[in-house]
Amino acid sequence: MKILLISANTETINMPVLPLGLAFVNAALRNNGFKTRMLNLLGEADVRAAIKTAIGGFSPDAIGISVRNIDTQDIKNPGSMLAPVKSMIAWCRAHTSAPVILGGAGYSIYPQAVLDYTNADMGIKGEGEIAFPELLRQLEKMGTNPEARSRLDIPGLYLPGTGAVQNRQCIRKTADVIFPVPGIHFIVPDTVKKDELWVPFQTRRGCPMDCSYCSTGSIEGRLIRKLPLDKAILSLAAHVEAGFRQFFFVDNTFNLPPAHAMDLCDRIIAAKINIRWRCIIYPSKISRELIAKMAQAGCQEVSLGFESGSDAMLRHFNKRFTTADVRKTSGLLAEYGIRRLGFLMLGGPGETKETVLESLAFADSLHPDALKITAGIRIYPDTSLAAIARKEGMIKDRDTLLAPVFYIRNELKDWLMASIPAWIKNRPGYFF
Numbered sequence: 001m002k003i004l005l006i007s008a009n010t011e012t013i014n015m016p017v018l019p020l021g022l023a024f025v026n027a028a029l030r031n032n033g034f035k036t037r038m039l040n041l042l043g044e045a046d047v048r049a050a051i052k053t054a055i056g057g058f059s060p061d062a063i064g065i066s067v068r069n070i071d072t073q074d075i076k077n078p079g080s081m082l083a084p085v086k087s088m089i090a091w092c093r094a095h096t097s098a099p100v101i102l103g104g105a106g107y108s109i110y111p112q113a114v115l116d117y118t119n120a121d122m123g124i125k126g127e128g129e130i131a132f133p134e135l136l137r138q139l140e141k142m143g144t145n146p147e148a149r150s151r152l153d154i155p156g157l158y159l160p161g162t163g164a165v166q167n168r169q170c171i172r173k174t175a176d177v178i179f180p181v182p183g184i185h186f187i188v189p190d191t192v193k194k195d196e197l198w199v200p201f202q203t204r205r206g207c208p209m210d211c212s213y214c215s216t217g218s219i220e221g222r223l224i225r226k227l228p229l230d231k232a233i234l235s236l237a238a239h240v241e242a243g244f245r246q247f248f249f250v251d252n253t254f255n256l257p258p259a260h261a262m263d264l265c266d267r268i269i270a271a272k273i274n275i276r277w278r279c280i281i282y283p284s285k286i287s288r289e290l291i292a293k294m295a296q297a298g299c300q301e302v303s304l305g306f307e308s309g310s311d312a313m314l315r316h317f318n319k320r321f322t323t324a325d326v327r328k329t330s331g332l333l334a335e336y337g338i339r340r341l342g343f344l345m346l347g348g349p350g351e352t353k354e355t356v357l358e359s360l361a362f363a364d365s366l367h368p369d370a371l372k373i374t375a376g377i378r379i380y381p382d383t384s385l386a387a388i389a390r391k392e393g394m395i396k397d398r399d400t401l402l403a404p405v406f407y408i409r410n411e412l413k414d415w416l417m418a419s420i421p422a423w424i425k426n427r428p429g430y431f432f
Contacts, residue, residue: 001136003029004060004098005038006051008085009068016042016192020200020250021104021128022066023180028129030185031178034136043191047084048091055095062136063092064128066104067114071404075376076417078404086118099139103128108219109380111158113400122149125156126168126221127205129177170206170221175228179235182242198248198278199239203232203264207252209282211307212318212388213348213407215380216252226260233267240273247277253305254279255286265293276300283329284321291332301339301369304330308344309362310355316348318384323362330366342368347408347416348377349388356416360423370429375416376406 005026007019019040029036039054041047055063065088069081089100102123107114111125124131135154142148149159156168171177180186188197206224207216236247255261268275278301279294294302306326308314314322333340342363346356363371379386379394381401389395389407399405408416424430 001061001140002035002037002058003136004054004058004063005029005036006054006063006065006088006092007038007040007042007068008065008088008104010041010044010047010084011069011081016197017068018042018186018188018197018200019066019068019104020180020202022064023186024177025064025066025103025128025132026185027178027180029133029136032133034133038186040187040189041088043189047088051088051091052095055092060096060098062098062139063096063100064132065089065092065100065102065120067102067107068104070106070110070114070402071378073378073404075374075406075408078406080403082114082117082402085114089118089120101132101135103132105219109215110400110402112163113402115158115160117402119160121160122152123158124154124168125158125164126219127156127171130171131156131168168221170223170225172225174205174225177227177231179227179231181235181238182244194243195246197244198246199244200250201232201236201239201247201277202250203227203229204251204260207256209253209256209320210318210384212316213345213377213380213383213385215383218380218382220252224257226257229260229264229267232264233271233273236268236273236275237271240275245275247275249277249279252280253282255281255290258285258287258290262290262293265290265297268297269293274298278302280305281329282321284325286329286332288332291329291336291338295336295338299338301341302333303341303343304333304368305343306363308346308355309359313348313350313355313359316350317345326362327366330368334367339369340366342366342371344371344373345377346373346420347375347412349385349407349409351409351412353412353415356412364427368429371424371427371431373420373424373430373432375413375420375432376408379405379407 007022026036037058044050072079099121102120108125115123131154155166157165204226206221208222275298277298280303283306379389420432
C-alpha cells in the first residue's frame with residue numbers, strides 16, 4: 001500500500017516545528033513494508049495545490065493527516081485552527097477516494113469531536129507506530145466495502161458517530177521503536193532555515209504528574225516509557241551529519257526520571273556530539289550534578305515550568321514542588337549559564353489578587369531571561385480543571401471543549417487584563 005502522510009500544521013508563531021510524531025509513524029510504516037510520501041504544509045503558500053500535486057503524483061491508498069494545533073490557546077485572541085484541516089480533507093476527497101485517517105497531538109485530546117467536525121473517515125488517538133500499520137493491513141483486507149469498517153479492531157481507533165473501537169494502548173515494548181532519520185522519514189521545507197530550527201527530539205513518553213490543567217495524559221498517557229538511548233544517540237548523530245545543530249528535547253519533562261536524563265547527557269558527552277539544545281524541566285527532582293551534566297552536554301535553555309509563584313496556587317495546580325524548589329533550581333541553572341524561561345498562568349481556581357501579586361513578585365525575583373504570562377487557563381477534557389469548571393457551571397456536561405474555553409475567575413479578569421501589561425511595560429523579555 002501507498003500512504004500519503006500530511007502534516008497539517010502551518011503555525012510558526014513561536015518557532016517553526018517539524019512533525020516529530022508523524023516522522024516516527026513514517027519510520028514505522030516503512031519498516032512494515034509500506035511505501036510512503038510525506039507532505040509538510042509548514043510555510044506552504046498554496047495548500048490546496050500542494051495536496052492536489054501530492055495525490056496526483058503518488059496515488060495513495062490511504063492518507064494520514066497529523067493534527068497538531070486545535071486553537072490559539074490565547075484568551076486575548078481565541079480562535080480555532082481546525083477549519084483549515086476540514087478544508088484539507090475536502091480537497092483530498094476531490095482527488096482520491098482513499099480513506100483519510102487523523103492522528104497527532106491535537107487530535108488525541110479531542111478524538112471524537114475532531115473526527116465529527118472534520119468529516120474524516122477515522123482517527124487514531126495516541127501513538128501510531130503500531131496502531132496505524134495494523135489499521136492499514138485490516139483496511140487492505142476489507143477492500144472498498146465501507147460497511148466492513150465497523151469490524152475494525154484497533155486500540156485507539158475512533159470511527160464517525162461510534163466513538164472508540166478500543167481504548168488506546170501505550171507502546172510498552174519501546175526497544176522496537178524506530179527513530180526517524182532526516183532526509184528519509186522527514187524533510188525540512190525550503191521555507192525553513194536550518195539555523196532557525198530547533199529540531200524536536202524525544203527520548204521518553206508519558207507523564208505521571210497529572211497537573212490539574214494538563215493535556216499530556218490524553219496525548220502520551222501517564223505511564224513513563226523510556227525509548228532506547230543507544231538508538232537515540234545514533235539518531236542525534238545522524239541529524240548532526242545532516243547539518244542540524246539545534247534540538248528541543250520534548251520529553252515531558254526532561255528530568256523525569258533523573259537517572260534517564262543523566263544517562264542521556266552522559267551518552268551525548270561520551271559520543272562527543274556537538275549540539276545546542278533546550279528542554280522543559282520539572283522544578284523538583286533535579287540536582288546540581290544533573291544540571292552540570294546538562295550544561296556540559298550542550299543545554300543552552302530551559303523552560304522552567306512553575307506556572308505560579310504562590311505555594312497555595314501550586315497546590316491547586318497539583319504541582320509536586322514548592323516555590324523554594326523553583327528558586328533553588330533557577331539559581332543552579334543560572335550558575336551553569338543555562339537560559340531560563342519562566343511561565344505564569346494566572347486566574348485559575350483559588351486565585352486572588354494577593355496570589356497574583358505574590359506570583360509576579362516571585363517570578364521577578366528569579367531574574368529569568370524571559371517570562372511568559374497568561375491570564376486564563378485553556379480547559380482540556382479529562383482534567384481536574386475541567387471537573388472544577390463543570391462543577392462551577394462554567395462548562396456543561398456535554399461540552400466537548402473543542403471550541404476554546406478558558407478558566408478565569410470573573411472577579412479577576414478585567415483587573416488582570418489591565419494590570420499585567422502595565423506591570424511588564426518596563427521589563428524587557430517579559431510577555432503577555
